[in-house]
Amino acid sequence: MxxxxxxxxxxxxxxxxxxxxxxxxxxxxxxxxxxxxxxxxxxxxxxxxxxxxxxxxxxxxxxxxxxxxxxxxxxISFVPQLPPPIKLNIDELIGYIQRSANIKREIILDYANEMKLDIKSNIHKSFFKLSGGMKQKLLIAISLARESNxxxxxxxxxxxDPKARDDFYRLLNGKxxxxxxxxxxxxxxxxxxxxxxxxxxxxxxxxxxxxx
Ligand SMILES: Nc1ncnc2c1ncn2[C@@H]1O[C@H](COP(=O)(O)OP(=O)(O)O)[C@@H](O)[C@H]1O
Ligand SMILES: [Mg+2]
Missing domain, CATH: 3.40.50.300 (P-loop containing nucleotide triphosphate hydrolases)
Incomplete structure (x- = not known):
């Protein structure tokens, strides 16, 4: 490929x-x-x-x-080494991904939940203000939801952290x-x-x- x-x-x-x-x-x-x-x-x-x-x-x-x-x-689904400086808030970012890549919002939210990312209480926070770990979890949730080849x-x-790493490996395994x-x-x-x-x-x- x-x-x-x-x-x-x-x-x-x-x-x-x-x-x-x-x-x-x-x-x-x-x-x-x-x-x-x-x-x-x-x-x-x-x-x-x-x-x-x-x-x-x-x-x-x-x-x-x-x-x-x-x-x-x-x-291609891609998670970069350093999260990009996205100015959108989480709600806008998910909306954008949903439209541009045609992914259901619920699927992203499900993966975010599996990654223990609390989207609800951060939904209006801009992406670049999230902690490094939260950004990474959201990017991972989006990448898993895309189902690319x-x-x-x-x-x-x-x-x-080690727990989040294990969650990620578990979600990726089998895909x-x-x-x-x-x-x-x-x-x-x-x-x-x-x-x-x-x-x-x-x-x-x-x-x-x-x-x-
Ligand atoms: N945009 C860039 N401008 C200048 N040098 C770069 C750029 N990107 C990578 N390099 C250089 O290319 C080399 C390989 O970097 P990189 O691909 O980031 O390595 P790795 O990801 O294996 O750590 C390094 O010497 C790095 O400094
Ligand atoms: Mg590198």
Whole structure:
């Protein structure tokens, strides 16, 4: 579903991705690992069409993330490493997601409830005023509600307490069937029941790629 060929991305003199070639197919649930600065987030942002590569190509379901971004994003659920600075309040944000991605409000609220996020008493609070953990829980609830064929999580649990992490892993488990799951993490032991492939990056290259 995702095919990356000889992808290079530079920022000035920094090479963040160095001729990366990798493919993610249906039923691949991948733990993407590597030291800070290895290029994991750059790879993900390139898949999402957020960065223009210097050379090489990416196809997501056959579409180009730059030229056909809308088609690409249609099928991807994504939780970023850092929550975006959204000015909408929770009510407006859920309304927006509901309309733009055609997801039922109740489904988002159900997942939020499972993540122990109290939406009711925060419904008129703006997203950017929520705590880091609350933002992450809401983004996770939205991503789970979307039911996309490609699910990408970039260190989504950094702001979550252990209980919330367990809730998230429990909700995610079983959803990988017929999908691609890319999970950036520093904690393989936490996700090992969720994943069946382990990819390590270092200095902009894929240095190991193993089935579990
Ligand atoms: N927007 C950017 N501008 C400049 N440098 C960047 C940018 N994004 C990433 N980099 C650089 O690319 C390298 C890889 O970063 P990143 O993909 O965030 O690594 P990881 O997610 O594995 O920690 C780092 O050296 C980082 O400083
Ligand atoms: Mg990163």
């Amino acid at each position: 995702i095919k990356i060929d000889n992808l290079t991305k530079r920022f000035g003199s920094t090479i963040s991705l160095d001729k990366v070639s990798i493919e993610f197919k249906k039923n691949n649930s991948v733990a993407l690992m590597g030291a800070n600065g290895a290029g994991k987030t750059t790879l993900i942002r390139s898949i999402l069409g957020y960065y223009h590569p210097n050379s090489g190509s990416i196809a997501v379901n056959g579409f180009d993330p730059i030229k056909e971004r809308e088609e690409v994003l249609k099928d 490609i699910m990408i999580f970039d260190e989504p649990t950094a702001n979550l 990988q069937k017929d999908k691609v799951l890319l999970f950036v993490t520093h904690r393989l032991e936490e996700v090992k029941d969720l994943v069946n492939r382990e990819v390590y990056m270092d200095l902009g290259k894929v240095v190991s790629d193993e089935k579990l």
